[in-house]
Amino acid sequence: MQGGKPPRKPTLSQVAQIAGVSEITASRALRDSASVTQGTARKVQEAAAQLGYLRNRLAGALAGGPSNQVGVILPSLANIVFADVLKGLEDHFEDAGFHPVLGISNYDPQREERLIRDLMSWRPAGLVIAPSNSTSASRKLLAGAGFPVVEIMDVDIDPVDMCVGISHHGAGAEMARHLIERGYKRFAYIGHDIVRDQRALTRLNGFTATLEAAGQSLSATLTLDAPSSVTLGRNGLAQLLREADQAPDVVYFSNDDMAVGGVFHCMSENISLPDQLAIAGFNGLEIGQALPVPLTTTGSNRVRIGQKAAGAILQRLKDGNTAPAAQSIDVGFTLVHGGTA
Amino acid sequence: MQGGKPPRKPTLSQVAQIAGVSEITASRALRDSASVTQGTARKVQEAAAQLGYLRNRLAGALAGGPSNQVGVILPSLANIVFADVLKGLEDHFEDAGFHPVLGISNYDPQREERLIRDLMSWRPAGLVIAPSNSTSASRKLLAGAGFPVVEIMDVDIDPVDMCVGISHHGAGAEMARHLIERGYKRFAYIGHDIVRDQRALTRLNGFTATLEAAGQSLSATLTLDAPSSVTLGRNGLAQLLREADQAPDVVYFSNDDMAVGGVFHCMSENISLPDQLAIAGFNGLEIGQALPVPLTTTGSNRVRIGQKAAGAILQRLKDGNTAPAAQSIDVGFTLVHGGTA
DNA sequence: CTGAAAGCGCTAACAT
DNA sequence: ATGTTAGCGCTTTCAG
Numbered sequence: 001m002q003g004g005k006p007p008r009k010p011t012l013s014q015v016a017q018i019a020g021v022s023e024i025t026a027s028r029a030l031r032d033s034a035s036v037t038q039g040t041a042r043k044v045q046e047a048a049a050q051l052g053y054l055r056n057r058l059a060g061a062l063a064g065g066p067s068n069q070v071g072v073i074l075p076s077l078a079n080i081v082f083a084d085v086l087k088g089l090e091d092h093f094e095d096a097g098f099h100p101v102l103g104i105s106n107y108d109p110q111r112e113e114r115l116i117r118d119l120m121s122w123r124p125a126g127l128v129i130a131p132s133n134s135t136s137a138s139r140k141l142l143a144g145a146g147f148p149v150v151e152i153m154d155v156d157i158d159p160v161d162m163c164v165g166i167s168h169h170g171a172g173a174e175m176a177r178h179l180i181e182r183g184y185k186r187f188a189y190i191g192h193d194i195v196r197d198q199r200a201l202t203r204l205n206g207f208t209a210t211l212e213a214a215g216q217s218l219s220a221t222l223t224l225d226a227p228s229s230v231t232l233g234r235n236g237l238a239q240l241l242r243e244a245d246q247a248p249d250v251v252y253f254s255n256d257d258m259a260v261g262g263v264f265h266c267m268s269e270n271i272s273l274p275d276q277l278a279i280a281g282f283n284g285l286e287i288g289q290a291l292p293v294p295l296t297t298t299g300s301n302r303v304r305i306g307q308k309a310a311g312a313i314l315q316r317l318k319d320g321n322t323a324p325a326a327q328s329i330d331v332g333f334t335l336v337h338g339g340t341a
Numbered sequence: 342m343q344g345g346k347p348p349r350k351p352t353l354s355q356v357a358q359i360a361g362v363s364e365i366t367a368s369r370a371l372r373d374s375a376s377v378t379q380g381t382a383r384k385v386q387e388a389a390a391q392l393g394y395l396r397n398r399l400a401g402a403l404a405g406g407p408s409n410q411v412g413v414i415l416p417s418l419a420n421i422v423f424a425d426v427l428k429g430l431e432d433h434f435e436d437a438g439f440h441p442v443l444g445i446s447n448y449d450p451q452r453e454e455r456l457i458r459d460l461m462s463w464r465p466a467g468l469v470i471a472p473s474n475s476t477s478a479s480r481k482l483l484a485g486a487g488f489p490v491v492e493i494m495d496v497d498i499d500p501v502d503m504c505v506g507i508s509h510h511g512a513g514a515e516m517a518r519h520l521i522e523r524g525y526k527r528f529a530y531i532g533h534d535i536v537r538d539q540r541a542l543t544r545l546n547g548f549t550a551t552l553e554a555a556g557q558s559l560s561a562t563l564t565l566d567a568p569s570s571v572t573l574g575r576n577g578l579a580q581l582l583r584e585a586d587q588a589p590d591v592v593y594f595s596n597d598d599m600a601v602g603g604v605f606h607c608m609s610e611n612i613s614l615p616d617q618l619a620i621a622g623f624n625g626l627e628i629g630q631a632l633p634v635p636l637t638t639t640g641s642n643r644v645r646i647g648q649k650a651a652g653a654i655l656q657r658l659k660d661g662n663t664a665p666a667a668q669s670i671d672v673g674f675t676l677v678h679g680g681t682a
Numbered sequence: 683c684t685g686a687a688a689g690c691g692c693t694a695a696c697a698t
Numbered sequence: 699a700t701g702t703t704a705g706c707g708c709t710t711t712c713a714g
Contacts, residue, residue, distance in 0.1 A: 009487075011691060022701050027693065037699065052485070055462040058403045059691035062706050069442065069463070077431050083424035086443075090418050094445050099460065101410065102441045104431050119440065121396040122410070144393070146350075260631075287628055290601075352707060363685050368709065378683070400707035403690050 010051040018047035030055065061123060070313060071119030071127040072100040075107045075197075078227070079257075081283060081302055082130065085152065088306020089128060096314050098125065105132050107196035113138045120145060126313040128152060133198055148316040150309045154199050155330045162316075164309045164329040168199045171298045171333045172206030175280055178296075178335055179250055180214050184278060187211060188220040188248035190236040190258060192228035200228075200254040203282060207252055220244045228254060233261025238269075250278035250341060256285040256297055263291055263340060278341035289338070296341035299334040351392040359388035371396065402464060411654060412460035412468040413441040416448045416538075419568070420598075422624060422643055423471065426493065429647020430469060437655050439466065446473050448537035454479045461486060467654040469493060474539055489657040491650045495540050496671045503657075505650045505670040509540045512639045512674045513547030513593075516621055519637075519676055520591055521555050525619060528552060529561040529589035531577040531599060533569035541569075541595040544623060548593055561585045569595060574602025591619035591682060597626040597638055604632055604681060619682035630679070637682035640675040 016026035021040060029036045029044035036044075047053075061067045070093060074082040089100055101124060103115035113135050119127065120141065126148040131138075142149045142160040149161040156169050179187065189208075194201045211217055222240045226232055233253055241247060253259035259281030263273065271277050273293055281288055284299030308329050316322075357367035362381060370377045370385035377385075388394075402408045411434060415423040430441055442465060444456035454476050460468065461482065467489040472479075483490045483501040490502040497510050520528065530549075535542045552558055563581045567573055574594055582588060594600035600622025604614065612618050614634055622629055625640030649670050657663075 012693095013691080023691090024693070024702085025700055028700085031693095035699080040699080054458065054482075056403075056464065056691055057462045058399055058464055059706090060693065062397075062399045062403055062708085063691075063693040064706065065693055068459075077424065077428040080421070080424070083418065083421070083427075086424075086427075087418040090443065090445050094447075097459070100443045102427075102431065102443060104435050106435075117395065118409075118438070121398045123397065123399055141395075287631055290628055290631070292633060354707080364707090365686085365709075366684055369684085372709095376683080381683085397707055400690090401709065403692085404707075404709040405690065405711095406709055 009056070010053045011056075012053070015044060015047045015051055015053050018051065019043040067123055067125045068098045069101050069122060069124045070098050070310075071103065071116075071122070071124045071129075073103045073105055073112060073115050073119065073127070073129040075105050075130055075132050076227075077104060080285060081255075081300075084302035085130070085306040085309075088303035088308075089310045091303070091307050092310035092314060096310075098310075098314070100128075107132045107193075109133045109135050109138070113141070116141050125317055126150070128309050128313065131157075132196065148313045148321060150312050152305055152309050154202065155328050156202055159328060162312050162327040162329070164305050164312060164331065166300055166305075166331055166333045167206075168202040169206035169209075171282060171300070172203035172208075173210040174206075174333070174335055175203075175252060175282070175298055176207045176210035176214075179252070179278070179280065179341060180211070180216065182250075182278070182341065184250040184341075185216070186219045186246065186248040186250070187216060188240060188244070188251045189218055189222070189254075190233065190240055190251055190262065191221075191223045191254035192232060192258060193225050194223055194254065197228075197254070200282075204252075204254070219246065220248055228257045230257050230261040230264065233258030234265045235261070237262040237265045248277070250274075250280065253279065253281045256281040256283040256288040256295060259295055259297065259340075260285075260288055260291065263293070263295065273340045280341045284334075284336050289336070293340055294338035295336070296338035297336045299336050301331045301333070304331045350397070351394045352397075353394070356385060356388045356392055356394050359392065360384040408464055408466045409439045410442050410463060410465045411439050411651075412444065412457075412463070412465045412470075414444045414446055414453060414456050414460065414468070414470040416446050416471055416473050417568075418445060421626060422596075422641075425643035426471070426647040426650075429644035429649075430651045432644070432648050433651035433655060437651075439651075439655070441469075448473045448534075450474045450476050450479070454482070457482050466658060467491070469650050469654065472498075473537065489654045489662060491653050493646055493650050495543065496669050497543055500667050500669060503653050503668040503670070505646050505653060505672065507641055507646075507672055507674045508547075509543040510547035510550075512623060512641070513544035513549075514551040515547075515674070515676055516544075516593060516623070516639055517548045517551035517555075520593070520619070520621065520682060521552070521557065523591075523619070523682065525591040525682075526557070527560045527587065527589040527591070528557060529581060529585070529592045530559055530563070530595075531574065531581055531592055531603065532562075532564045532595035533573060533599060534566050535564055535595065538569075538595070541623075545593075545595070560587065561589055569598045571598050571602040571605065574599030575606045576602070578603040578606045589618070591615075591621065594620065594622045597622040597624040597629040597636060600636055600638065600681075601626075601629055601632065604634070604636065614681045621682045625675075625677050630677070634681055635679035636677070637679035638677045640677050642672045642674070645672045 016023045029041045033041040105112035130153045151163040153165040281297040288295035357364045370382045446453035492504040494506040622638040629636035
């Protein structure tokens, strides 16, 4: 409570001394009481309790022991999507006694590279990363990491090691197919800062490719240079409808946040959904489904992605980290037939 | 990519050798190029780049260097509330180059204690914890931590070191005052597993205390033994209305998730809000405000709590961790005048 | 500004 | 089942 130099924490050697055994025996007793006589284990544990001994994993890991830390690099935490992924990661890591060490790249490749260095400098047991246009230096770091690495969110990539996610190209394509089937003709797209969010761009590419294969095309595209948000989507739709030569009959938004904004604009302008205008999003967020008319969108298994990624790391750690051929896990997406398209 | 024993990573001494300086000089050059001649700094940096040297902070921290890891213990990530707090923490930690090391207690005091031990064994620079009925062992551990500790969410506590949050007692009391003022007479409460969620219980206490001070009381209370959710709130209200001798005219829910469920029940049963029944929640979640009739609730500054907590840790680290008197930061709450009460 | 010595606290490897 | 030896890779003193 008061000032003064911090009293040194009790060390293993002190525990050993009190228990009347060697340091290494104390170490074994504390880590895996099975590798030691019951009596010894008890003595050591008592000594440790008496001293208030607290294991120092810095020393342990430096000496070659295992780490239970896993680096986790995500682009943002403002977006519920990544909070969901983190939840999924925690689900499995927590049970296995592993702890995520978090870094947020803010969609910035330079920052991401710095984070990779930073987290690797703690010699974690593994690394999970949702890449943001990774630099080649980043890829090189990951390739030579020496521990399992999982790139998450997108499987339309050439993974450094393993990857878990969905095909964003496929998701865009499927939505295009659905909308074409519904008979829509005048397609528009409203997106957020797509330069940074590569996965949104990939969806758009899948979307337009499918339109074109069907002899259709985007009649209007609006890309706003800001992070996605409900407000941005709302203003975006207002702007698009104001500026477009001919009103679209359906708008594909870069994600659900944006799309919900679009729905709100329609509500306030008395544009009836989906007759006057149809709207589609991506992610399958709860808020979209809680709307009076649930949003038509693509459900992405975000929690699942986290769980699978954690599972992949843990599995490899159990297998002694013998890197097999690069592995790709597609958790799949689902078309959510809402009422807006 | 292929098997084989992992090649040892380059060490500082190798960098030093190539640069033609001593190990310690190389160390200084890499950490703080200002404490060394420009030329030396350049030579060392080149050598490091050439070797692909990656700092080993395990060794650094063990040798007495600073850590940039901060333990963060939260009860859950399923609840958006804690994702928001984590976002706030990241906002400041990321900029300062610090990384949260995450543990999820699942509202379990035993698990929380294990997590505290586990995270402390990495000798972090600080610890942020949203306590869950902490055991006395947990409190003892935190008290002797030797680094800054912030207990978050609630300021109605006696903090081990510092705390950041709001008064949950006050929040409950204010909502009671508001509802009394509105003229409601028959008050009911619907809560989730309150044994585990102490803060919800504290709000309830503030609520009932205020009712009683005004000569009123809760006419019905329903506490469900499960984590809070929209579905639980919906079923809860159905049950309460079914079983209550006399229908309440207002229901205070343990939080917004629950309250939104209540609103959904009313929608499907054509119970008009707030005339036939009024509803109030807690948190000010986006989903509650996105409802056709926005939810009357208490806004909690969750992101702010995270930011302030991170700020408090960083400040103390800058001040050389000279623990001043225990500090308590109240970020305050706001009554959200929605349309449901 | 640079260096030499010493050691942080622990665990793997090899005995016994 | 337990102990001995050695060293992980770095940084903190303390000197120059």
